Amino acid sequence: MKITPMTTLCFLASIAMAIICYPSMPDQMAIHWGVNGEPDGFAPKIIGVSFVPVMMVLIFLSSHYRKQSYQKFQSSMDAIWNTLMVALLVIHGLIIAYGYGYMVNMATAATLILGMLFITMGNFMPRFRHNYLIGIRTPWTLASEKVWKMTHKLASRVFFIGGLLIVLTVFLPSPAHFIVLLLIIAATILAAIWSSFYYAKRRK
Numbered sequence: 001m002k003i004t005p006m007t008t009l010c011f012l013a014s015i016a017m018a019i020i021c022y023p024s025m026p027d028q029m030a031i032h033w034g035v036n037g038e039p040d041g042f043a044p045k046i047i048g049v050s051f052v053p054v055m056m057v058l059i060f061l062s063s064h065y066r067k068q069s070y071q072k073f074q075s076s077m078d079a080i081w082n083t084l085m086v087a088l089l090v091i092h093g094l095i096i097a098y099g100y101g102y103m104v105n106m107a108t109a110a111t112l113i114l115g116m117l118f119i120t121m122g123n124f125m126p127r128f129r130h131n132y133l134i135g136i137r138t139p140w141t142l143a144s145e146k147v148w149k150m151t152h153k154l155a156s157r158v159f160f161i162g163g164l165l166i167v168l169t170v171f172l173p174s175p176a177h178f179i180v181l182l183l184i185i186a187a188t189i190l191a192a193i194w195s196s197f198y199y200a201k202r203r204k
Helices: 005-024 045-064 071-099 106-127 139-143 145-171 176-202
Strands: 028-033 039-044
Touching: 005 045, 005 071, 028 045, 028 071, 028 106, 039 045, 045 071, 071 106, 106 145, 106 176, 139 145, 139 176, 145 176
Parallel strands: none
Antiparallel strands: 028 039
C-alpha cells in the first residue's frame, strides 16, 4: 500500500477527531451494532476513539510489508485504498456522532459503505494485473494470466451490480435486509470464483 495524500489526510483527520472529541465522549462508547442497527457492544472511550485510527495503521502495515510489485496498476490500488480509508473515516465519524447522542442508523450506514466498496472494486478490477495480493485469487486465476484477465473482466460487472443491489437493500425492512444482504454478498463472491473455474475449464 502506498501512502497517498488522501491516505495521510484521512489518518490525520481521524487522529484530530479522536483528540478533539475524546474529552466529551461518554465513558463507555458503542463500537458494535446488531443487524437491527442497535448497539450491542461497548468499550471504554479510549478504545472507542482510537479503534479506527489503529485499524488504519494495521491495514497499512499488513499491505506495506507484502513484498510484491504492483507498479503496473498502482493507480488502481491507490484508488481502492483511498476509498477504504475514506470509508473508515466515515465510520469513525459515525461512532463519534453516536457517542454525542445522535441516533445514527449504523446498519444503513454500513450497508451503503459496503455497497460503495463493491462498486469501487468493480470499476477497477479489469486493471488488476496478475498478482497474489488483490483480486480474484483462485488456483485457476493464479495458474493462468489469461484466465485471470477473463475472470476479472466478468467479475468487475458482477461486483458493480452486486454493489448497486447492496445499496438498494437499505429500503428493505429488518431482518429481510440482513438476509438479502448476505445472499447478495455470497452470490457476488461465488459468481466471481465460479467464473475463474469456468474459464479455466473452457481453455482446456
